[in-house]
Amino acid sequence: MATTRRPGGRSARVQAAVHRAVTDLVCERGADQVTIPAVAERAEVNPTTVYRRWGSIPALLAEVAAAEESGPPAPTGDLGADLAAYAEWTLADLSRPGGIAFFRAEVAADVDERRAGLRECLKRSSTTIEALLDRARGAGHEVPALTDVIDRVVAPLYFRVVFSIPGTDAAYARGLASALHREA
Template sequence: MSDISPPRRRPGGRSARVGAAVHEAVRALIAERGRDGFTGRDVAERAGVNEATIYRRWGSLDNLVLDVAVAVARLNLEQPLPDTGSLRQDLRLWAARMATELAAPEGLSLIRAAVAARADSAAGSDRARQITDVAAVRAELIQQMLDRARVRGERTPDLSTVLDRLVAPLYLRAIFGYGRPEHDLDDLIDNTLAD
């Protein structure tokens, strides 16, 4: 029996470092130039990797940007939910945080990339599933706030009302550029909580 065993792959090894460097490069380039202001070569140079690595791993620049958008969304979803003891205040803090994310150049570009990728993806594809998964997690977090409020005895809207009256307007304002996403949050929340 041989004492030589195959080398073990370590989590967080070279592949993870390359992925992190490429994601960081994409985020920086989007913040500086917007989504259409850079190429795969620009990302490779910024990340210190070979351009072929990007296309071998992600297939296209659009796939890479989508991967970054999903990763950023998942990070944002990991932030703790507000728990003030009031649904109005919880929604206000949560919506303000979301509006700030959407208003940032990087956030807006990544959202637009995700929307475009979703529109271009066949239903059930990996790309469409990634975006749907992130949206489902966001909805689950909102439901948690609603459930907590219900346990406290507050009257609460249903999830679809919060999505239609609060979340959708924030995204529409950010994507189409009319008004600032954080503008009139109190009015949106009043509408969301109205009978």
Template sequence: MTSKGAEVGTVRPGGRTARVRAAVLRATEDALVEQGFDGLDLGAVAQRAGVGKTTVYRRWGSATALVADLLVDMAEQSLPRADTGSLTEDLLANARLVRRTLADPRQGTLFRAVIAAASCDERTAEALRRFYQVRVREWAVCVEQAIQRGELPEDTDPDEVVRAVSAPLYYRLLASQQPLDEASADRAAHAAVAAAKAGVYARTR
């Protein structure tokens, strides 16, 4: 049962309920990788997860709710940010993590499916926005620390710097189909650092 006002599928449960959630989300991920969002069916997910169909319908109720909860789980499970004491090294770590994720056959396919779903469903789009807000804010601390060390102008927007690191990699994944190699990740990080030091990512007034 969810607390009053909570969105279905987003409450963090414990015990058996946690095991059911984990199994259903894994099955949801498998279905997205294999069939895409259009092939996501609650009954089929329940069968994959080995749980009752009524459990899935009662707890989540829709394919979009499943994807939203999967994105919550993905944000919770993401690796923590680097903390090397150097902006360049921190952002290189960020770029390489993004590249490894997107270049992975399973994870890259999963992200393409989720992004495709978000393009035509507002609930999924909002869940995806929340996912990236969590990840950007996690890594923005690296930029904030660089500002405090005097590496960057004081008016630098940390979130924009972090977005600038991953944007070229997502472009390769979704648009150009160019290889997602480590050189492209390193180039994105170095470009973001150079632009930030030049004041390109100053906060707008």
């Protein structure tokens, strides 16, 4: 007889408590100071539960980061508006509680995990940007190259958020998008 997982129940409560604990601890201490025993204590679960389900802090941080993402806005085909919306979403995602800490954790594990985390992060961003560019191309717009969007919109936002550079706000994000759109 096949078993099925119930939506909800104890498993969902444990996952929600652990996710909340991770987010709180990352915001309070930084991702590099989060441990499985600390997460378990905060979530009021046994550490073996966390080890059994997630195995490691990098795996747990990656799951929480993915679960916390709201997802970028759907492309409309209006290149200027879509680039601006994507830039604002990127900034908001990085600026949310724990956002940049989760990114740092995703790419700061051991060398192999860091490479895998960086590849996955770039893949997610590239897929989203390509969909935006394809939609605009389908609407008859000239579109910039994917690398131009990454180099001129995404990378500056990551850099400025990582280094807490003043003036990194929605207007700045829209300005990056607007400058690239004018040249497309």
